[in-house]
Structure formats: structure tokens, C-alpha cells
Amino acid sequence: MSDNKKRQAMNHDAYPDNYIRGILNSVKSIAMVGASPVNVRPSYFAFKYLAQRGYDMIPVNPGHVGKELLGKPFVASLSDFGRPIDMIDIFRNSSHIMPVVEEALTLDPLPKVIWMQLGARDDAAAAKAESVGIKVVMNRCPKIEYGRLSSEISWMGVNSRTLSSKRPPAPTQGMRLSLNRMSVGGGDTAASDRAAKNKSEQS
Amino acid sequence: MSDRLPGFSTLAVHAGAQPDPTTGARATPIYQTTSFVFNDADHAASLFGLQAFGNIYTRIGNPTNAVLEERVAALEGGTAALAVASGHAAQVVVLQQLLQPGDEFIAARKLYGGSINQFTHAFKSFGWNVVWADPDDISSFERAVTPRTKAIFIESIANPAGSITDIEAISTVARKAGVPLIVDNTLASPYLIRPIDHGADIVVHSLTKFLGGHGNSLGGIIVDAGTFDWSTGGKYPMLSEPRPEYHGIRLQETFGNFAFAIACRVLGLRDLGPALSPFNAFMILTGIETLPLRMQKHCDNAKAVAEFLAGHPAVASVNYAGLPSDKYHQLARKYAPRGAGAVFTFSLKGGYDAGVNLVSKLQLFSHLANVGDTRSLVIHPASTTHSQLDDAAKIKSGAGPDVVRLSVGIEDKEDLIADLEQALAA
Numbered sequence: 001m002s003d004n005k006k007r008q009a010m011n012h013d014a015y016p017d018n019y020i021r022g023i024l025n026s027v028k029s030i031a032m033v034g035a036s037p038v039n040v041r042p043s044y045f046a047f048k049y050l051a052q053r054g055y056d057m058i059p060v061n062p063g064h065v066g067k068e069l070l071g072k073p074f075v076a077s078l079s080d081f082g083r084p085i086d087m088i089d090i091f092r093n094s095s096h097i098m099p100v101v102e103e104a105l106t107l108d109p110l111p112k113v114i115w116m117q118l119g120a121r122d123d124a125a126a127a128k129a130e131s132v133g134i135k136v137v138m139n140r141c142p143k144i145e146y147g148r149l150s151s152e153i154s155w156m157g158v159n160s161r162t163l164s165s166k167r168p169p170a171p172t173q174g175m176r177l178s179l180n181r182m183s184v185g186g187g188d189t190a191a192s193d194r195a196a197k198n199k200s201e202q203s
Numbered sequence: 204m205s206d207r208l209p210g211f212s213t214l215a216v217h218a219g220a221q222p223d224p225t226t227g228a229r230a231t232p233i234y235q236t237t238s239f240v241f242n243d244a245d246h247a248a249s250l251f252g253l254q255a256f257g258n259i260y261t262r263i264g265n266p267t268n269a270v271l272e273e274r275v276a277a278l279e280g281g282t283a284a285l286a287v288a289s290g291h292a293a294q295v296v297v298l299q300q301l302l303q304p305g306d307e308f309i310a311a312r313k314l315y316g317g318s319i320n321q322f323t324h325a326f327k328s329f330g331w332n333v334v335w336a337d338p339d340d341i342s343s344f345e346r347a348v349t350p351r352t353k354a355i356f357i358e359s360i361a362n363p364a365g366s367i368t369d370i371e372a373i374s375t376v377a378r379k380a381g382v383p384l385i386v387d388n389t390l391a392s393p394y395l396i397r398p399i400d401h402g403a404d405i406v407v408h409s410l411t412k413f414l415g416g417h418g419n420s421l422g423g424i425i426v427d428a429g430t431f432d433w434s435t436g437g438k439y440p441m442l443s444e445p446r447p448e449y450h451g452i453r454l455q456e457t458f459g460n461f462a463f464a465i466a467c468r469v470l471g472l473r474d475l476g477p478a479l480s481p482f483n484a485f486m487i488l489t490g491i492e493t494l495p496l497r498m499q500k501h502c503d504n505a506k507a508v509a510e511f512l513a514g515h516p517a518v519a520s521v522n523y524a525g526l527p528s529d530k531y532h533q534l535a536r537k538y539a540p541r542g543a544g545a546v547f548t549f550s551l552k553g554g555y556d557a558g559v560n561l562v563s564k565l566q567l568f569s570h571l572a573n574v575g576d577t578r579s580l581v582i583h584p585a586s587t588t589h590s591q592l593d594d595a596a597k598i599k600s601g602a603g604p605d606v607v608r609l610s611v612g613i614e615d616k617e618d619l620i621a622d623l624e625q626a627l628a629a
Binding site for chain 1: 209249257266277280468
């Protein structure tokens with residue numbers, strides 16, 4: 001299957017685990033647009049979690065330039081990195097996605113992945129990014145997906161939709177976790193995916 | 204690595220469990236501890252603020268209970284689950300997230316007698332008002348909807364008569380009303396019916412019954428289907444509004460399609476306190492590993508017993524949806540093709556006295572107030588589980604004075620039939 005065909009087949013209502021797993025296993029640097037220094041905002045604790053799991057995190061928020069988030073200096077915009085970035089994680093409402101994606105498309109080299117946070121979805125912006133070969137994830141949280149695929153999130157009673165008969169290494173602080181468990185297809189949470197699809201079709 | 208969906212029996216054995224990282228133990232360990240040590244002050248603050256995954260205190264979560272939660276979520280096809288101390292506790296915790304004082308919920312009139320009591324009396328003091336509807340008349344649910352309606356509650360296979368509820372038809376009413384459909388799936392277990400596949404938004408269980416299956420441990424569970432949008436219209440403020448006890452976190456925004464299960468844990472279980480013992484979680488988990496085998500045997504035995512009773516001269520009628528002549532047989536074929544469950548009622552020509560006589564003569568069936576045990580059980584609902592209802596309500600809920608309820612176990616069916624035969628002849 002060509003890359004082009006693969007892109008056309010991407011179903012943004014229900015991602016195969018291998019798609020998400022491939023992204024989280026391959027990206028190293030993540031710029032988080034809309035990162036907040038307020039420690040009860042989801043962007044703050046997603047940023048902190050991903051940093052603890054070894055990702056090279058960059059907070060992007062023009063309102064906080066001059067300050068740091070967990071030791072990383074805030075930058076004003078995507079063009080201010082001065083180095084290539086693997087993934088852009090957008091913590092903005094759906095209505096603010098397009099300008100961020102347009103700015104991302106001016107970067108050289110292009111990012112490999114554009115990820116829109118839980119609750120955020122802009123299909124037109126996604127199509128634009130995919131047309132130049134960027135992988136897109138919408139309406140998902142990378143912290144939740146990392147926790148799910150590693151089964152760390154199972155400690156909260158969440159259905160990880162993965163199985164493993166392997167003995168995992170004893171956990172230490174800040175370690176990377178294996179995401180390569182046997183996936184059970186996402187099919188067993190199809191009801192939730194269907195509900196999300198119905199909602200996106202109505203809106 | 205391809206994504207494929209394993210079968211039900213594989214999930215029943217494996218979902219949620221993995222070898223213990225510290226010891227390599229293959230069976231799920233019983234983490235019989237109240238509390239868990241933090242790495243440092245920052246880790247503690249992250250856990251308390253719902254910012255990190257991990258354990259704090261067994262009233263909020265426990266690693267043994269978490270395996271049970273993930274396993275039942277996987278079997279039901281939900282996004283997450285929360286285990287609690289009993290089926291009754293599950294119902295309190297669910298409705299606490301959905302109702303404010305003065306709100307209403309619609310419930311099917313055919314329910315476990317304990318639920319009818321809980322809804323009618325205990326919940327009244329919380330200002331949660333139950334409105335009854337008839338599961339055999341879908342339009343009665345439509346008529347019961349008001350602007351204060353916050354949820355609809357039904358049983359998939361209804362106690363005591365084993366009648367089958369048309370889940371899809373009632374889910375259509377719930378969707379139109381903009382409220383979640385809660386299905387108590389205790390008597391079916393996910394092996395027979397998966398209510399989420401038919402439009403349920405929340406599934407609750409008494410784990411005490413078929414899931415645990417051995418009559419040795421109480422437990423309850425809440426499964427979040429991940430299908431309901433809690434953000435619309437400010438109707439569900441526990442999910443959609445900033446929570447003062449968590450520094451202004453909005454649960455739906457933060458946890459997405461498993462926010463309801465998190466609300467039940469961090470607002471319900473944490474503050475109301477009906478935690479499940481990790482020991483009970485272990486016993487129930489062990490039971491679930493054989494659920495598919497047991498449930499099929501329960502159903503096969505129940506059908507044989509029902510057929511025997513239907514042909515017996517002392518029996519006036521048998522209510523078992525697995526019999527082709529039964530009123531609910533078509534619904535059973537649609538919703539529970541593997542079997543119509545193992546709890547059903549029959550009535551005796553000799554009325555109340557004959558019922559009391561039968562119960563006293565049985566040698567294998569145990570006379571007690573439970574269902575879903577490996578052992579066969581018998582009870583006379585009018586004088587026990589449904590005794591607090593008035594006579595009209597008893598008949599409406601299928602527990603009239605001449606009715607005997609059986610929960611058919613996994614013994615040899617020939618022995619069960621012989622026991623009934625001698626007791627009916629006596």
C-alpha cells in the first residue's frame with residue numbers, strides 16, 4: 001500500500017493501536033502549543049507526564065515567554081525553536097487549530113506528527129497536514145494513550161484494550177514503558193468510537 | 204503486531220491481569236493494604252490532584268481491584284470500570300453523579316426487590332425521585348420523561364421472573380430524552396448479553412451473583428460505555444463543571460470517554476466510601492475466569508429444569524424465556540441467543556401453601572436469598588425478597604403469592620430434576 005493510500009484510509013474516529021503506538025514509539029521531541037504553567041490544567045500534567053517518560057518537551061505559549069515550565073523555557077511560536085521538532089501537540093480549542101497547523105506547515109523540516117488534544121478536532125486542518133505527509137491524531141490525549149498502551153492507566157480501572165503474559169520490568173521513577181503489548185483491536189470499545197463519530201457527524 | 208479482538212473466554216482469563224513485575228507471580232496478587240508509599244512530595248501531590256497514574260489509598264483504588272475493573276470493562280466492551288462493595292453501592296454511586304436533589308430517574312417496574320426498596324425509600328431521603336415505567340410497554344418510558352429526568356434504569360434480564368427487556372427500544376427513548384441508559388446486567392452477565400452493544404451508556408452489576416459465581420463474596424461494579432456526552436446543557440455538573448475538591452478540574456474535559464468512571468471513583472467512592480475488599484476482588488476475579496463455562500452450564504440446566512416443570516401436573520405455569528411458548532422468547536432469541544439465564548419463576552396450582560411445602564421438601568436446592576451461585580437455590584419471593592411490597596406491587600413485579608423462584612446451579616441436571624420431582628410429589 002502506498003503512503004498516499006494509507007493516508008486516505010485514516011479513520012479519525014477510531015485509530016488502530018498500531019498507528020498511535022508507532023507515533024509514540026518514534027517521536028522524541030514534542031512541542032506543546034498552549035502549554036499552561038497552571039498546575040491544575042490538563043496541558044500542565046500531560047506536559048509533565050510526557051517529560052517524565054523521556055520525551056524532549058518544549059512549551060509554546062506567547063503569554064509566558066521569559067518563564068519556564070518544569071525547567072524548560074517557554075517559546076512564543078513554532079518558528080522560535082531553532083531546531084527540528086518531531087511532533088506538535090496542540091492544546092487549543094477546535095476553532096484555533098487551523099492557524100497553528102498553517103504555521104507548522106511553514107517549518108523546515110516539517111514535523112512528522114500533528115496531534116490535537118482530547119476534545120479538539122479540525123478535519124480541514126488535518127487534511128492539509130496529511131496532504132504533505134504529516135501524520136495526524138485528533139481528539140486524543142498522548143498521556144492517556146501512552147498510559148493505555150503501556151497499561152499503566154489500568155491502575156485507574158481503565159480498559160487498556162491490551163493483553164500481555166510477559167513479566168514487565170520493576171518500575172523505577174521516570175522510566176520509559178514498553179508500549180508493545182498485544183493489542184485487542186479497539187473493537188471492544190467500538191461503542192465509544194461510534195458515539196464520537198455520531199457526534200462529529202452531527203456537529 | 205496486528206490489532207485483533209480476542210474472544211470472550213480469552214478476555215475472561217487475561218484482561219487486566221499481567222505477571223507481577225516485582226515477584227513474577229502469575230495469579231493476581233491480593234494487595235491487602237490500606238495505603239501506598241509515595242516516591243516523594245511531588246509524586247504525592249500529583250496523585251492527589253489526579254495528575255498521575257498510581258495508588259494512594261484502597262478507598263480510592265487498589266491494584267487487585269483494578270485488575271477486576273479492567274477485566275469487567277473489557278468483557279462488557281466499556282472504556283473503564285469501578286468496583287465497589289456491592290451491587291447496591293454501585294447504584295448509589297452511579298446516581299450520585301447524575302442526580303441533584305429534586306431530580307428524577309425512570310426505572311423499570313420489574314427489578315430486584317432490593318432495588319425497588321432502595322429506589323423507593325432510601326433514595327427519597329436524598330431527594331432522588333424514582334418514576335416507574337413498565338418494561339413491557341415502551342411508551343410508558345416516553346410518557347415518564349420530564350425536564351427533571353436524569354437517567355433511565357432497567358435490568359437486562361429482570362428479577363425475579365427472568366423476563367427479557369428490550370434494551371434497544373428503551374435506549375432509543377433515553378437518547379431522545381438526552382439522558383443515559385443504565386442497565387443492571389447482573390442476571391445475564393456479559394457472557395449472555397452485552398448491553399453496551401444495544402445502546403446502554405452505563406452498566407452495573409452485583410458481582411456477588413454470576414460473575415463471582417460461587418456465593419462467597421459480595422461486590423458490585425460500574426462500567427462506563429464511554430458513549431454519553433456529559434457536557435451538553437450543564438445537565439450533569441459533576442462531569443462538566445469545575446470540581447472544587449480537585450482545584451477546578453473538569454472531569455469530562457480531562458478524562459474524555461472514561462470520565463464517568465473517574466467521577467464515580469473520585470467523587471463517589473472516595474466520598475461515600477463503599478470500597479471493595481481486595482480479597483473479595485481476588486475471589487471474584489477467580490470466578491470470572493470460568494464465567495463462560497459456568498454460564499453455559501447454568502443456562503443448559505435451567506432450560507432442562509424449566510422443561511421438566513412445564514410438563515408437571517402440579518405446576519400452573521413456568522416463566523422462562525428459554526421456553527418457545529414464553530412471552531419473552533423472541534426477545535431472548537435476539538438478546539441472549541446462548542441461553543436465557545438461570546433465574547426464573549414458576550407458580551404452583553396449590554398456591555402459597557404448596558410453595559412453602561415445596562421449599563421445605565427440597566434436598567439439593569438451598570432455601571436462601573441469593574442467585575447466581577454454583578449451587579441451585581430456591582426462594583419464595585412473596586415472603587422474602589419482595590415481602591416489603593404491597594400485594595399489587597408484588598404481582599406487578601412478578602412475585603405473586605403462588606410464585607417460586609429458582610436459581611439453577613451447575614450440578615447434574617438429572618439430580619436437580621429428581622429433587623424437584625420428589626418435592627412436588629410429597
